[in-house]
Amino acid sequence: MTRWRNRIGEEGVEWLLTETIRAGQRAGTVQDAHLKKVTVDTTVMEKNIAHPTDARLYEVARRKLVGLARAAGITLRQNYNRLGPRLCGKVGRYAHARQFKRMRKALRRLKGYTGRVLRDIERQMDKVADGPLKARITETTALVNRLLAQKPKDRKKLYSLHEPAVDCISKGKAHKRYEFGTKVTVATTTEGGFVVGMRALPGNPYDGHTLHEALEQVEILTDQRPDMAFVDRGYRGHGVETVRVFISGARRGVTRTIANLLRRRSAIEPMIGHMKTDGRLTRCPLKGTTGDALFAVLCGCGHNIRMILRHLRAFLCQFIWLITLIRGFTRGTGRRQKRQIAA
Numbered sequence: 001m002t003r004w005r006n007r008i009g010e011e012g013v014e015w016l017l018t019e020t021i022r023a024g025q026r027a028g029t030v031q032d033a034h035l036k037k038v039t040v041d042t043t044v045m046e047k048n049i050a051h052p053t054d055a056r057l058y059e060v061a062r063r064k065l066v067g068l069a070r071a072a073g074i075t076l077r078q079n080y081n082r083l084g085p086r087l088c089g090k091v092g093r094y095a096h097a098r099q100f101k102r103m104r105k106a107l108r109r110l111k112g113y114t115g116r117v118l119r120d121i122e123r124q125m126d127k128v129a130d131g132p133l134k135a136r137i138t139e140t141t142a143l144v145n146r147l148l149a150q151k152p153k154d155r156k157k158l159y160s161l162h163e164p165a166v167d168c169i170s171k172g173k174a175h176k177r178y179e180f181g182t183k184v185t186v187a188t189t190t191e192g193g194f195v196v197g198m199r200a201l202p203g204n205p206y207d208g209h210t211l212h213e214a215l216e217q218v219e220i221l222t223d224q225r226p227d228m229a230f231v232d233r234g235y236r237g238h239g240v241e242t243v244r245v246f247i248s249g250a251r252r253g254v255t256r257t258i259a260n261l262l263r264r265r266s267a268i269e270p271m272i273g274h275m276k277t278d279g280r281l282t283r284c285p286l287k288g289t290t291g292d293a294l295f296a297v298l299c300g301c302g303h304n305i306r307m308i309l310r311h312l313r314a315f316l317c318q319f320i321w322l323i324t325l326i327r328g329f330t331r332g333t334g335r336r337q338k339r340q341i342a343a
Helices: 002-027 032-036 054-072 083-096 100-123 132-149 207-222 256-277 288-342
Strands: 037-047 167-170 178-189 195-201 228-231 244-247
Touching: 002 195, 002 207, 002 288, 032 037, 037 195, 037 207, 037 256, 037 288, 054 083, 054 100, 054 132, 083 100, 100 132, 178 207, 178 256, 178 288, 195 207, 195 288, 207 228, 228 256, 244 256, 256 288
Parallel strands: 037 228, 228 244
Antiparallel strands: 037 178, 167 178, 178 195
16 A cells, blocks of 8 residues: 555646546536636545544553564563453443543553553663664654643644544534544535545644635646635635635625525535545545545545546436437338338
8 A cells, every 4th residue: 555655646646636627528527617616615534543532542552562562572571461451441331331530540540551561661672673673662652652641631632543643623513523534625616516626634724724725726637727716604814815715604795696606605515425425535544644635636536437427327328318219210110111001
């Protein structure tokens, strides 16, 4: 997977997205006039990690440290392979039973187990020879130190040991208060919902600060600058002056045509939903921020290909219906001629 990612790169997947746009133009799925009006929105692409509870993070960190110590030949005073998983299960059961005092006590003890193993390895780091294994141990111990030092109200917390760049994003959803992944900006044509821009945004930036980059990507991929962009209220304070930007709910300078296009803005939501359910945008399996960038653009390519195939499928059905109609008309004409000759 790493060699495949290094071979294609971000420029390669953006070239693929450009080719799907050109294919859509040739197939008639998207018109040239549609590229002048775009709709921009953001969504969250979750990472392929488990829900980051403190107990699970401490137990995973301890297990990783024990495995690295075994590989490096470090003898630990105690590895807690029997006590750690048992105590991790107790934390979940105490929380379910709302026995939070016992839960916090068990969590402190589990954190102590991880800290003891970590300090035992750090004391014996001089015994490990220089090489890739020592580099892995140094990187893992730095992450575990960061995990043990973080507080509940800290920013830029560590939510996964194998994906340290994961962000915690709150979107105000009733069924899912927090999502752990990266923010993705999506730009589609207002008429048709064809994807003309898609980019991963690590660090959870403000939506208004990402609009300029999104419109710049649309201009690069389509070879033309859009005239109008329609966004929701989360983009207030965007500062874009090269394109006319209309925010949902605006009243000043909104004609009847623009009001209809603003109502059309909400059509991007089901498009994002289709990309999540049909295009696997709901969970990114690739590693790191580079994997996020590649996977987001590839999901946009898949959405465009599905729209082109649906358009061609409808055209094929019309063509088959026309052929059937012509054959039926020809057969009926031949039968009438035979009847006339027989008479």
